[in-house]
Structures are given as C-alpha cells and as structure tokens.
Amino acid sequence: MTAIGQAFDRVDGAIKTTGAAKFSADQTYPGLAHAALTHASTARGRITEIDTTDATRVPGVLAVITHHNAPKMKMPSVGLMPPVFGTTVVCLNTDEVHWDGQPVAVVVAETQEAARAAAARVRVSCSPLPSAVDFSTAEAKPQKNSMLQAGSARKGDALAALESAPVAVDREFTTPPHNHNAIEPHTTTAVWDGDRLTVHEPTQNIGGVRRTLSAAFGVPIDKIRVVSEHVGGGFGGKGLVWPGTILAVLAARVTGRPVRLVLTREGVYRTVGGRTPSVQRVAIGADREGRMTSLVHTSVTRVGRTGGGPEGVTIQSSHLYDARNILLRQNIAEVDLLANTFMRAPGEAIGTFALESTVDELAHELHMDPIDLRMRNEPTRDPIGDKPFTRRNLRAAYELGAKEFGWEQRTPQPRSMRDGQWLIGWGVATAFHPPVHLVANASLRFSTDGTALLRCGFHEMGMGAATAQAQITADALGIPFEAVRVEHGDSSLPAGPMAGGSNQTGSVAAAVHTLAPKLRRALGGEISVEALARKRKPYVEVSIGADSPLGRATGQARLMSKFLRDRRKGVRAVTGAQFCEVRVDADTGEIRVSRWVGAFDCGTVINPKTAASQLRGGIVLGIGAALSEETLVDPRTGRIMNPSLAEYHLPVHADVPEIDVHWLDEPDPTMPAGLLGVGEVGVTGAAAAVANAVFHATGKRVRDLPITLDKVV
C-alpha cells in the first residue's frame, strides 16, 4: 500500500497539542533583551524632532535607537526576480516618513514591559509632506506587462462585442484591504556571535530573510543562520522581509545582546503589508443561449510608493470562459501607504469575486441555471493563448459538488426558499488557482536502522508540509511512512523553495523524486538495510544543490529554466466548484453561512486529512472576506483604524459551518506524483458563492465586500 493518499495524522501533532513546539517567540537565550517599536503617525513627512529623554529614563532600558544613532544599513539590490523585502525604506536610516505607522525608533530593554513602556514615551514630531492616501480618488495607470505577470490581455474586440451582444451585464465591484492576521505575530529573535548571526523568525522565505539581512548588515550570507521550524500561520504575510526583522537584528547588533522583538498586533498592521483593495469592472455579453461573446475584466489596485506589487486580479478571467472576445486590463494606483503584499491567492481571491458574481448575474438575466451557463462556456483549450490545459475537469467537479450539495433541489427565484425567520439562499461559484512550481535543494539519507531522513529548508506554517513530504519520500523509496523523518525550517539545511503560490509540496516532491533514484543507485540498485550493510557505512546520503555562491547561482538558473519550460507545457491550475447555503434573517439582515460543499479538481491528494484542512482553511478565509473582513484605512490620514483582532472581524467558530470538501483525485501529468498545490484555491470563488447565495436569499445583489447586514436590509 502506498503512503500517498492515506490520511496520516500530522507528524508534529504531539508537540503542537502539548505546548512543546517551540515557535520563534519561545526561543530563549541567556541575557535575552526585548525590543519594541515606536511608529510614526504621519502619512508622509519629515521628522523634525525625536525626543527620547523620557524613554531612556524608563528603568531597564538599554538603548533607544533612532535615525540619529542607528548604524547604516542597505536593502539588497533588486534583480530580475521579485524583491524579497516588503518596502524599500530603510527604517531608522532616514528622517523621512513614507507611511503612517513607519517605525521611527526601536527601544531595547531588559524586559518587554520596559521596552514597550519606553517605546510609548518616544516623542516624535513631524512636518508633513504632501501625500495621497485615498485609494478611491488616487490616479491609476495601466500596469505594464512583465515576465511574471501580464498587465493586460486581449482576444478579438471585446468592447464592440459587448455593445452588440443580445444580453449583457456590466458591473462594478469593490473589495476592501485585508490583513493576513496569522495568530502568531511577526517575531524575531536575533543573536550575534561576532559576525555570525542567528535569527529565529517565522517566515515563508528563509532564503529571502538571509539575503536581506546579508545586504542590510554587510555580512556574508553563509554567516547567517535563519531558523523557522514552526511558523504560526503565514498566508503571505510572512513571505517578505518587513522592517521589524531588520530592526530586531539591528537592536541586537547595537546592544551586543540577544534581542527578541515580538510585534504588537497593532505593530503587525502598521509594518506588514496586506491585501490591496480593488475596484473592478466585469462585463459579459452573451447570446440568448448563454454563449459568451464578450468578457471584459478590468481592475484598479494599489501599491505603496515605497513597495508592493501589482495584484493579478484578472488572471482567472483569461482561463475560465471560452468567450469569443476577451479584454483584460489591470491598473495601478500609487499611494503613500504601507506597501501592499500578497495574501492567500493574491489576484484570484478577489478577482473571482467579481467575475463569478457577474456570471451569476448573467445567468439570472438569461433565466438559466448558473452551472449550466458555466458549462456552456467551458473551454477545451486556454481561451486566450490557445495552449492546452495540463488537466481540467471542472465539469466533473461541478457534477460531484452539485450531487453532494443537492443543487437540483434549488428553486431559482430569489426569496423562494425560506425556513421561518430565515431566508435561504444557495449560491455557486468557480474556484481557480494556478500553483507555481519552484526548485528545492534537498538531501536524502538512508541509515542502517532502515529509516530515511529528508532534509530540506522548506517551511511548515500549518500546511502539513512535513507530513506530506514524509509520505512522498516513503513511496519514492518504497519504505513505510513511519520510517521517514523530515527536517525543515532551517537555513543550515539544503535550501527549500519559498512557501507561496501553492508551490511548496510540488517543488519539494520534485527534489525527492530526483533524489530517490540517486539514492537507489548509491545503494547499488536497491534501498534496503542489506544493501546498506554491503556498503559498510552507517548511512548513505545524496543531495541536490549546494549552499555556495555557485550553488545559489545554479539554483536560480534551474528555477528560470523550469519556469520557462512550465510555461510551454500549458496552463496548469486547480479548479473547483464552491457551493454555499446562507441564511439571512428577514428582519435584521444578519447573514449566516449554514452549509458548504467544495469539489476540486486538484490533482493527486497526498494526505486527505491535511489537504481537506487546507481547502477548508481557504474557504474560511473566503467566508471572512465575504462577510466581515475589512481593514479600515482612514482616507483623511492614511492611518489604519482597526489594527486589532477585536475590530478586524476574522470568522470565529460560530461563523463557520461544516465544510464538506471533495476532490476528483486525478493526477496532473506534468507534476511530481501528479499533485497540485491546494493551499490557495479554497479561498477563490468563496466570496462569490456567498454573494450569489445572498442574492438568491434576498434578491439583493451586493457588489461591495464585505457583505455586512446594512447592505442587505
């Protein structure tokens, strides 16, 4: 029996349920000092005075570091690859403030109480500079095409086709900024030993932390060790290096003490970017039979003037419908706010909300079942590039989901289903996410006790990555799951890929699949204790990649060639069908999601237990985006006004129903073990499914997230 496909418990279950797992803030060092940040509260300005007198007087304070006394640092140069840091501002090396919340001082003290008390006593005066912080009025410019993301795409003349379409819907949607809100705040524990640096940091990109710190402090990369064994949730928020990391290392360097900086929750909001807001237009023209003749999707998102990137809001719209004419265009507004960054399914999470809501509106106009409408426009090849899909069986996902949900019981008319006080609505939407594929270094060892050890510096932030890799390794070597041990989350291991774009499981699996035959050859053709005994060694180990300048350059080359090769193979994506039932209180408009079925075409499932959790987790994030989540940025000041888990409403237990997830379990022929990443697809389509269900329940179409009760009463 193979290990792949079995619902093993997580390998880190015991330590995570007993409090024994050591997260970054749990690392102790003799002489550990604590740091805290002081933030500016000006959108843009120049610091005219920074008074540290009171702060220095707080008992236990070791240092108050500002731009007056901080050593010089620099950010790494930006090459062809996207940057690994969040903002170009070198905090504390400038008297200029570029966003409300920018750190302007770091206090180091013997206790965290003293550090925080002193940080509150640093007084900062700023003279304001002109700023633009209101996204709704900011000027947007077309996004340029880059190798990584197209800013626009077209097929035919979609605008003309829209004009002449027998049936057309043309709608505008808005989505607010979101924050990741991993329950573990960003935390850095930094220890200098001469010019060697050890950093405990929850990150999705160990290599990026190393590179950034190497440049910032002028230390060779091999002198920096980054340890990140357990990450308390990431969702993209720990993918780049943000100022707190650098400032903690700075504080340790200045004081000569090991330093820990745990960002306050407010500090996370003020120094770690979130998801951009968006304004989107989706217009679809169709004939009376529902064949799409035109699809237009345009977007405006924002970036910070000192960092952030475009969000691929329209990407799914180039792959989902076989419209004869398509026009996609993304626009970017630059504002004086903290840089945006990627958050679980950047682009598709909010892009599918607009697209899939509009498809539902078109179905309503056509008096057609929304699944029928989608299936009438299901492409056989990629609609714009005419490339093949590496696999695509969305049709089967819809059939499976519809059966599990009982979709045929739905009465199409809005407000036609009711249970006493509750208006019932059923909604459906398509999920879509293209996982990326990166490269991983790794080593694989087989020992005399018959166990294998996989070592790879990948990231475990709750995906069940170590468990899945143990399963993949077990099958690749033909040994039991229990005989595999996995080490991860440390830069002293062979470098893993960053955790993002749903790539990690596949990227590491590819390394395992390269290493297994190597190991077999090294053992003389068979993996067994007997074969190893013949070698008269305690273990045999094989590896790919090397942590040297040459090795790192080779890794980059491998990555680029893989990227280009993949692109030629065709369009690779996970698709799925999201079904949801909402109940809306007829008097108050309170909305509760009461039932959910998701059916996904996501390749081979390595571990049904952890994969289901990944998909559910994405859907929960989507429910939050649909109903309650919104980062409130005051348009007068550019200041985030709800930097707290009390006022930014993540879904709580009571908001989340049973989420029933299914998959086709058909392998993707272009991927190792046939697997596709499932970390992000769950959130896509989810908000649209809720919005469509709310329409079905109430007859009210809400095109502005979140769908709070005031928008439906």
Place this chain on the structure above:
Amino acid sequence: MRVNGEPVVLDVPPQVSLLDGLRDRLGLTGPKKGCDQGACGACTVLADGERIVSCLALAVQYEGREITTIEGVASLPDGAALQREFIRRDGFQCGFCTSGQICSAIGMLAERDSDAPPTRDEIREGMSGNLCRCGAYNGIVDAIEEVAT
C-alpha cells in the same frame, strides 16, 4: 501560586501579565501571545479550573491561585483525550492557537451543567473566543464533540 500542580514563586512587578509571567519567567511557552488584548484566545489558561485569557490578567492578581497551562492539562479530565482527538481530527494547522483552543475546550466542557452532550452549535458558540486563522474550526469542533460524547 501553583502552576500545573507545582508551587511556584513568581516575583514580578504589577504590570507583568500572567501570560508574560508564565512565558518569560517560568518558561512555560505553551500559552501564546497572539494579540495581547483578549481578542484571540491563544493565551487561554485555566485558573482554578476556569478558562481565562492570561494576557489581560495581571500576574499579581492570581497570587495563591491554581493555574493550569497546556503543559499541565494531560492530567485533567478531558485533557489528554482532547489532545489526542485534536491530532486525530486535524483540529489545528499551524498549531499556534492550539494551546488556547484545548484549554478553552476543557474550561467550556467544565462550565456545562447539563449531562446531555453539547450540540455542535453549542460548541461553536462556546469556543468563539478562540480564533483560528488557519480555519481548523471543523476539526476542533469534531475533536471536542468526540470527547464530550
């Protein structure tokens, strides 16, 4: 106070929270700091068997009290069973909120005065002070339901 059954002396200034006292002074890092304002529940511990958020508790207020953290719950009724079922039902992903979820579940089950097993909705309402951003809610409810019935 007593912590996990052992008498301990925690000599801290009054502004030190129970959470920081446990973590920084006693080295009990199972309880986590997610928000430091009582909004996430990751710091949940039991004080004389009742669940509280230790970030809003000043350590000095709990002098003489019996505190149980995740490190000590295995000996409580339901403690070890919940730990086991959280694993079996995949009631966590990243694991950061898990200490708080388990302590909260123990407290919630102890608060009930009914012999009938709790409904899933009752569990959801009772556990709503414990946020899980990974979205492991279904597994958590499964685990608690399994232990409570």
Place this chain on the structure above:
Amino acid sequence: MRTFSYVRADDVDAALRAITDEPNAKFLGGGTNLVDLMREDIERPDTVVDITRLPLAEVEELPDGGVRIGALLRNSHLAAHPVIRSRYPMVAQAVLSGASGQLRNMATVGGNLMQRTRCLYFYDDAAACNKREPGSGCAAIGGFSRSHAVLGASASCAATHPSDLCVALAALDAIVELRSSRGTRRVPLVDFHRMPGDTPEIETVLADDELITAVELPPPPSGVSRYRKVRDRASYAFALVSVAAALDVQDGVVSSIRLALGGVGTKPWRAYQAERALLGAPATEESFRAAARAELADAVSLPHNEFKIRLAESTIVAVLRGMS
C-alpha cells in the same frame, strides 16, 4: 504599560481608603477592559486597587422579590446563577451574548458598568478624541462612524456604550449601589451613565472615591422577556443594535412593557418613548413599529451609521412580534 503600584484590598473599607489615599488610583476588577486600556496607554493610573477579592460576589434574594447582585460577581457566574436564569432570563441572555467564555470568567458586574467605548478613535492615541483628550475634537465625526450612536450624541461625541448587561439592567429598572467614605447612595442604572454633552470624558455619575458595591434588581416585570443582539459576526462582536424587552399582553393589549436598546445610544438606552406609545396599545406589528419609530424619531445619523435607525426599528419589531 506605564509603571504603577498595586494594592490589594481585602474589604470594602480598605478599598475605599486606598482609593482616597493613593493619588490617581483606579479600582481593578476583572481587568478585561482596564488592563487593555492601560496597555494602550489610554488609562494611566498611578495605583491600581485590586478589588477582586472583596466579599461582594453573591446573589442575594430580597424580601420584595428582587435580587441584590454583588458588584464583584463575575459575568459567567451571574449568567449561570439559577435565580437569574429562572427569573431574569434577559440578564443571563445579555451576559452570554457578550465577549467570550474566557472574558466572562474574568469580567465583573461592576466592571461591566464601567466599560469604556470601543470607538476606533478613542482607542487610537494619534486621533483627536474629546473623550480621551478633552477639547481635542472628534475624529469619528467625518471618519469611520459605522459603530456610532444615533441617539444621545452631541457635537463632541457619538461613541456608543458597549455593554450588553447594562442594556438589560436599564430595562429592568436596576439600582446601582455606590459606597464611599461619605456613605452609601443608590442610583438608578438609567441615571448612572451620562450623556456626552460637552463633557464626554465624564461617563458616569460615579465619584472618584466611590465604589460600586452592588446592583439591585426589583422584582421581574410580568410577562416574557428577551435580549436580542445583532452584530457583524455570529458571536464575539459588539452590538450593532441590541434590544432588551419585557412584554406582557392581556386580551391583546400591551399591559406591561420594558424596552431598552444597545449599540445605538451613547449610553444604555431605555426606550421610554416607545414604552409610552405601547402601553395600552394593541399588541400588533403596527403598534410595535409605531413605538419603535416614536423612540427613533429624534435619531441623528453620521455618514456610516444611518442603517442603525432602520435596523433598530426592525429589531424592536421582530423582538416584540416574537414575544407576543
């Protein structure tokens, strides 16, 4: 958090002495609000007087059929108390709709009365706030005002009072018992909280040296009662609108009505105008709606909270309909 000294009081007299003797002192109950605000540098006491061990945590039945609730009784114990559950279900429902299980185990009855607003600008020391910094202005007017009050607001402040319990207590004609070295006084809950006017920083009639020792409830009103909370999440969120109602209908006519609102007023809002409109009126949807409108006739909205006027009306109607 700033440094402060800590005094634990073992009896009421010691607590009153400490609050008088120590400069800039504050009583500390469950800490669920005060500790948070101290950490945010909004509350800055030099001394906290821990009163959680005062012997004021009993529920005592009174000869007239009412109850006396000790001010240090914790919310979870109040909600679980058999007398409260059977005779004042509205109180238990209100408590259980607020906060989380953990917070209810810490928070006290007296502390619940003293909760401060959740206005985003009150919580942000970079923003103008007349309540936090008298005379600095109000950034909420013209800012994010979705959570704000439509009743009782002034040009200085439109912040809501966040308590659920107080709404039920307002409906039930609760009396707050206050003690100081000068003696004991009794203040109706509806008069305990002040309207913001020009001095939103003064939130209650409690003097600096006074301690809340008890809340008394008169015998429960006749008929059925209910607390209904409408909020942005299914649980663990402050009220957008809440309704505490006790209704008795005889021969189709409202013979007794108590109505109070949360989430819409600058203080726990007893809806006297609605009550006047309802008493003696037929128990019909039309009466309920007319009464709700009477109460909300003077409501004034800010840019983001206009929906609360409609929502309050529909929630009042729904609650009364459900009870009649």
